[in-house]
Amino acid sequence: MCLLLCVQVDVCGYPLSIFFIVVNEFCERFSYYGMRAVLVLYFRYFLKWDDDLATSIYHTFIALCYLTPILGAIVADSWLGKFKTIVYLSIVYTVGQVVMAVSAIHDITDTDRDGTPDNMTFHVAMSMVGLFLIALGTGGIKPCVAAFGGDQFEDHQEKQRSTFFSIFYLSINAGSLLSTVITPILRGQECGIHSQQKCYPLAFGVPAALMVVALIVFIMGSGMYNKTAPKGNIMLEVCKCIGFAIKNRFRHRSKTFPKREHWMDWAHEKYDKLLVAQVKMVLKVLFLYIPLPMFWTLFDQQGSRWTLQATTMDGNFVRTVNPILILALVPIMDSLVYPLIKKCHLNFTPLKRMTVGMLIAALAFVAAALLQLQIDQTLPKLPKGVAGQVKFLNLNQAPLTVTIDGTADVSVPAHQVNTGGYLTFDKPVRVVFNKNTSAGTDLPLMSQTRRTALVSPTLDMNLVYDLSKKPDDGMNAIRFVNGLGSPLNVTLGVGDIAPLSVSNYSLVPQGKAEFTIMNSGGASCLYSKELGFGSAFTLVIPSTFNIGIPDCWQAIQVVEDIKPNTIHMGWQIPQYFLMTAGEVVFSVTGLEFSYSQAPSNMKSVLQAGWLFTVAVGNIIVLIVAEAAQLPDQWAEYILFASLLAVVCIVFAVMSYFYTYTDPAEIEAQFSQPEHEPEEKKRDRVEMERKDSDCSKSSKGSDKKKRDSVVEQHNQDVKQSKM
Secondary structure (H helix, E strand, O other), rough: OOOOOOOOOOEEEEEEHHHHHHHHOOOOOOOOHHHHHHHHHHHHHHOOHHHHHHHOOOOOOHHHHHHHHHHHHHHHHHOHHHHHHHHHHHHHHHHHHHHHHHOHHHHHHHOOOOOOOOOHHHHHHHHHHHHHHHHHHHHHHHHHHHHHHOOOOOOOHHHHHHHHHHHHHHHHHHHHHHHHHHHHHHHHHHEOOOOOOOOOOHHHHHHHHHHHHHHHHHHHHHOOOOOOOOOOOOHHHHHHHHHHHHHHHOOOOOOOOOOOOOOOHOOOOOOHHHHHHHHHHHHHOOOOOOHHHHHHHHHHHHHHHHHHHHHOOOOOOOHHHHHHHHHHHHHHHHHHHHHHHHOOOOOOOOOHHHHHHHHHEEEEEEEEHHHHHHHHHOOOOOOOOOOOOEEEEEEEOOEEEEEEOOOOEEOOOOEOOOOOOOOEOOEEEEEEEEEHHHHHHEEOOOOOEEEEEEEOOOOOEEEEEOOOOHHHHHHHOOOOOOOOOOEEOOOOOOOEEEEOEEOEEEEEEOEEEEEEEEOOOOOOEEEEEEEOOEEEEEEOOOOOOOOOOOOOOOOEEEEEEEOOOOOOOHHHHHHHHHHHHHHHHHHHHHHHHHHHHHHOOOHHHHHHHHHHHHHHHHHHHHHHHHHHOOOOHHHHHHHHHHHHHHHHHHHHHHOOOOOOOOHHHHHHOEEEEEEEOHHHHHHHHHHHHHHHHHHHHHOOEEEEHHHHHHHHHHHHHHHOOO
């Protein structure tokens, strides 16, 4: 029934109103997953947080997104109704997305116009406000939209309703797939008023615009919706029933009172036996949910740890693999794998499927650990303890010999670095050039650093710091050394370079980079270099450099400070495949199992419980990552895989002792409740009589109170018969 005046219009047997709901869901999912696809990168490279803090805040946000659905369901069912809840929280959601887009505009606080925000506190505060509003909005409408779509169908449209839910699920994955492709591309663009930076405002702005579209489209269909009145929230009723049972059991903990078969039976004095039986069934399933958060602990790290892992690899992001694999694996599992297992006469029950799904997810993290071990071989390695590293760069036209502490001789070619690259020292040393002992130089110890010692034609030494880790976000760090006796200017952000000195590193994206080198007389030389991902180079302009001749660029010497990423992102596909296969086997089966074991009117309770396991799983990431403090990322992957394997064993044992039930059959046993009220009152009087007897034995007789209770019971029975 419609609460307000509405017009029911059918198109091909379907209510026209559902098309507004499907479009709304597509836009909302595009908005959410699009923002989420670049969120950890925004934390890492815009707000300049380290990997651990970026991961922690990311998972805190995800946990909040899966806690708020409980609040949304209660508000919709008990107060506002589904339509108003969706509209009001969508407005909150939209405001949050807009705030996130504004927080990513670096020009707002970039007063010196150097491309870096000068008031990072403003951007952090705006981001946190935006994320809180988004979590409140997306979580609040999550339990309402699909149910509201189902409300649009009449009882005779059961087939159409089933088709709607399939289309609804398809719209979710379509929105997720497109957003995870488009949003990283938008982030890769450069934008800004005073300086060009990674375009996070665009990456967040497009999802915000899609959320505005989602809200407008949903409101446009208002006159066609079937808006049912709030009927009360079953979750609140379940919580009250459980609370009363616990309270009543505690009150009657004395041995005087006989034990009951189940602790929920202590709720019979106040609640119907049917409701108590339904709560028992729900609690039986919720008990099995206890180990499940560990699966989500691993699963949601695709958006944090795995994304950060990808930034140290060669290629573009493969996050789009997950939604593509979901669309492919769901029908393959249902139409091929499960029927094949059934033909082999294997009893592959839902709980066994979920166990296998958890094991597959653990294997995905083992694959991620093996890949990380290979990536670590390409990363710069600083010595442990107090040691530091130095390499010598010879700006002379002749080779140079460096003697270290009077014992070790190192050869340095002209306009190049010493053979073998970085030298490691754990104490201060004295260096002598070309055996000239009268002109020795002390080299101080700088622990946990990398430095280059520039040796001039006069054998003077100038120490400059090198990068000790990969450039952020797959960028390349380029700097120039001016070996000439006159100043030079280099474009592409390098700037002026004094004679016999070095420029700062400039970050350059992957691809062909072109630098124009100019002297004070206006002569120029074009130098180009093809760059990969995550490298650092020092380009040496030698003293023999002639800027006015053709092919002048060939004289420039290239020193590799950090090797480019050599492991392609395609090697992440196996771990994504395993994780997605685990998700399909675990998640889809888990929801199917939960619905089959839940009473007809309490499926929303189990849905809330399922979403709560996702929230707890993200909280576990924070706890384990913070408590473990492992120095190597591969070790953390193995730790999470091991924890899931242990939890999987626990879940398998719990599943072994689980007995499948038929909720409809149990509910049928309570189909005739006509004598229930009187039985309930009789139980209550008996319990109060025993309470009175106990009180009498400890504090004296209370006969008047018991007589009053019995008299009240007699009056209640008379009124019920009338």
